[in-house]
Amino acid sequence: MLNDYFQFFALFFIIFWQEHEAVKDINQIFLSEDLVPKFIPHAPKEYCTVIFQPNVIISTGEHYRQYQTLNEPEVRWNASDDKFYTLYLAVRQAYVFLVFEHVQKPMLEIKNEKQKQQRFTYAHLEHDFTPVRHFMKKLKNATLLAGNFFYLILDPISSTRVPQEKTTITS
DSSP: OHHHHHHHHHHHHHHHHHHHHTTSOHHHHHHHTTOTTTTOSSOOSEEOEEEETTTEEOOTTOEEEGGGGOSOEEEEOOOOTTOEEEEEEEESSSEEEEEEEESSOOOOOOOSHHHHHSSEEEEEEESSSHHHHHHHHHSTTOEEEEEEEEEEEOOTTOSOOOOOOOOEEEO
16 A cells, blocks of 8 residues: 555656656757657647656656566646547657647548547557658648657667557556
8 A cells, every 4th residue: 555655656756747847848859859850840849758667757858778668658648538649659769759639530540449439549650750741741630749759778688679569548
């Protein structure tokens, strides 16, 4: 029971700190890391929170070891019940999470029956930043709402990392 309280408090504090970090200019951070304009035309409006269990909360632009990011990530952002969302994950020098907001359900390829019932779609992993611009063109009337990114430090045992395809969405 005490452990549950500690985890809740630690998670609350870290999320609060992540929100406090939003005071930093998100445009400046995405520009300084060369994600704007090479990757996306403009920075997102706000940060999304990315959490790898057990309680590894991603700070924007930081470096993380491979073992810290092996578990399925949980992605959180400020969501509205009357909007739809697409989570896009791109992998190259950085792991970039982007959340797009839609006023109506996006007309994207639906991979399975479960996705048809959800208020979000999940775009597959991209290993090159070029397709992001093409993907954004497909998302007509979508707004780049939130984003986050981190760099992966590969462990010496393995020089490659197989990306996790599962992602938990919390809106």
